[in-house]
Amino acid sequence: MSLLDYFRSTKKSNTAATAKERLQIIVAHQRSQRGDPDYLPLMKQEIIEVIRKYVHVDEDQVSVALDQNDDNLSVLELNITLPER
Amino acid sequence: MAQIIVVTSGKGGVGKTTSSAAIATGLALKGHKTVVIDFDIGLRNLDLIMGCERRVVYDFVNVINGEANLNQALIKDKRCDKLFVLPASQTRDKDALTKEGVGKVLEDLSKDFDYILCDSPAGIETGAMMALYFADTAIVTTNPEVSSVRDSDRILGMLQSRSRRAEQSLEPVKEYLLLTRYAPTRVKTGEMLSVEDVQEILAIPLLGVIPESQSVLKASNSGVPVIVDQQSDAGQAYADAVARLLGEDVPLRFVAEEKKGLLKRIFGS
Numbered sequence: 001m002s003l004l005d006y007f008r009s010t011k012k013s014n015t016a017a018t019a020k021e022r023l024q025i026i027v028a029h030q031r032s033q034r035g036d037p038d039y040l041p042l043m044k045q046e047i048i049e050v051i052r053k054y055v056h057v058d059e060d061q062v063s064v065a066l067d068q069n070d071d072n073l074s075v076l077e078l079n080i081t082l083p084e085r
Numbered sequence: 086m087a088q089i090i091v092v093t094s095g096k097g098g099v100g101k102t103t104s105s106a107a108i109a110t111g112l113a114l115k116g117h118k119t120v121v122i123d124f125d126i127g128l129r130n131l132d133l134i135m136g137c138e139r140r141v142v143y144d145f146v147n148v149i150n151g152e153a154n155l156n157q158a159l160i161k162d163k164r165c166d167k168l169f170v171l172p173a174s175q176t177r178d179k180d181a182l183t184k185e186g187v188g189k190v191l192e193d194l195s196k197d198f199d200y201i202l203c204d205s206p207a208g209i210e211t212g213a214m215m216a217l218y219f220a221d222t223a224i225v226t227t228n229p230e231v232s233s234v235r236d237s238d239r240i241l242g243m244l245q246s247r248s249r250r251a252e253q254s255l256e257p258v259k260e261y262l263l264l265t266r267y268a269p270t271r272v273k274t275g276e277m278l279s280v281e282d283v284q285e286i287l288a289i290p291l292l293g294v295i296p297e298s299q300s301v302l303k304a305s306n307s308g309v310p311v312i313v314d315q316q317s318d319a320g321q322a323y324a325d326a327v328a329r330l331l332g333e334d335v336p337l338r339f340v341a342e343e344k345k346g347l348l349k350r351i352f353g354s
Binding site for chain 2: 035
């Protein structure tokens with residue numbers, strides 16, 4: 001490492017901080033899907049396809065969530081924002 | 086009853102087999118009768134790291150299929166008489182492992198051993214799921230690097246939903262973080278995630294930090310678990326991790342930058 005590099009290195013951006021930020025976001029997203037059944041992403045996709053046959057909706061206007069309330073009861077919550085006429 | 090420990094990670098190449106070999110040897114050297122099982126069916130490597138590759142006759146799948154008994158398949162370590170290796174099969178595919186088969190072998194081993202270490206293959210396929218299913222304790226081997234940390238988090242999710250303890254609503258699997266290939270100098274310059282960063286993201290207790298070390302390659306070259314080399318930093322760090330696993334309170338080492346003397350600064354290390 002030359003003397004010049006030594007001064008340069010202090011100006012370099014802190015990539016570890018970027019890594020941490022990115023990880024915190026992706027891990028939070030990952031955890032929100034923990035325990036979801038494996039079929040959920042595909043089912044969500046198919047539900048959107050069906051709705052699209054009739055109305056035009058964007059993917060981000062549909063939210064599908066599965067809540068496990070207790071051992072015997074799961075609730076599938078479907079929230080679709082329809083476009084204004 | 087033996088304690089079943091899985092060494093897992095999700096991502097490949099982070100040091101699962103190195104860590105399994107080191108920790109198993111460390112436990113045995115401390116007087117606990119230990120067996121380490123290679124779950125990487127088709128790609129066995131633990132035998133090489135343990136230096137017993139030429140003594141493999143029967144393997145894990147032979148035992149599951151009843152083609153050999155445990156005594157025939159277990160390989161006694163040359164260095165430590167409390168340590169045994171159960172090698173993976175080199176020929177069969179991963180589906181040779183069944184829950185019933187693996188469960189039966191672990192149950193039989195439980196009668197005889199204090200610790201059973203399961204060296205998991207990478208990924209989340211059958212082999213990896215079988216390795217973690219019966220675990221009481223999980224050592225999640227992680228490199229301070231984005232893909233490894235993310236995969237470790239995935240594996241933590243599996244431990245909490247797909248393990249035997251999760252399925253039977255027993256006390257959850259004890260999870261520990263083992264951070265490997267750590268380079269304090271790069272952490273200091275902001276090029277590498279720090280121990281604190283990784284711990285904050287994964288939120289599990291820390292078992293140890295193994296520094297990036299040339300001794301690891303030297304150890305695998307010669308088929309001697311790195312923990313045997315107590316002159317090396319990695320060997321000492323693994324010994325600390327084993328002590329913590331046994332409930333001892335040992336301060337962290339090798340997490341700060343090594344101070345270089347004037348001569349080292351001039352001539353390099």
